[in-house]
Amino acid sequence: MMSDDAEGFYCHFDEKIFDYLPKNFLSKQFPFFQYQSHPVIELSENTLNYIELILNRTLELYKEEKTSNKQLISCNLLVIFEEIKKEIPLQTTKTKNSFLDITERYKNALEKNIYEHQNILYYAKSMNITPDYLNKCVKKSTNKTAQDLLKEMLILEAKTLLKYSDLNVSEIAIKLCDQNPSNFVRFFKKQTGMTPLEYQQLN
Known part of the structure; x- marks a missing residue:
């Protein structure tokens, strides 16, 4: 890509x-x-x-x-x-603001827990903050909402499973989103502009 x-x-x-x-x-x-x-x-x-x-x-x-x-x-x-x-350039040490720190913690939590938890409330509770404050931090740091990042992570995992696993669309829908296939296909197309099968054919 x-x-x-x-x-x-x-x-x-x-x-x-x-x-x-x-x-x-x-x-x-x-x-x-x-x-x-x-x-x-x-x-x-x-x-x-x-x-x-x-x-x-x-x-x-x-x-x-x-x-x-x-x-x-x-x-x-x-x-x-x-x-x-x-080989990664050393970054100048500086104090991170709290918005960026919370956003990074949220991103890392998404990476580890996206298969089990897809609810903003879960991540906010795990960081001892409110969903509104989590969303505020993410918005300040990335100009996206907390839900936007969650959807991006779901699509990233879905693309990986479609490209590198033997699972079919129905199995991926259950494994990743615990959804019926038609809902998963609609979600994937809304986020990417193509269906899961169209993505597989291109890759």
Whole structure:
């Protein structure tokens, strides 16, 4: 989606491969795993070459399908993430205003809980604030509503499932939105301008 001539690796994994790490470790340690972070990171040639070697080795381990390789694969991925992290420019330390802080907490909560909770009230309660104040913070920080960000997260997950899973539209509707398929199709088309099947055909 970034560019027609983009090339590289697509690394799709289940966080369970890091079950020995603390909960939410990846999103806390690596900013590129946080919801709505910038998806493109420019790498130096040396780092790129090193990461490509590790990815190719990781791919070999994955194809072997040995249970004992799971730990090696997860360690390789962590090394790659650390290498990428080094390439992210250091930001000047500054105090974040409360609106931005709450908005970032909300985005991260959406990323972790979108399948189970799709109600603004749940997220507001989990942060000990009112829904109105949550919406005010999000509006000040992003010029969008809290509901807008929730819908964006739902569409992002729906697109991922449509493109990279074997689930059909009806199964995705239940898994993601707990809706009947017709409601899910209407929601998806309203947000994207196309039906789920049309999106699959384009991708």
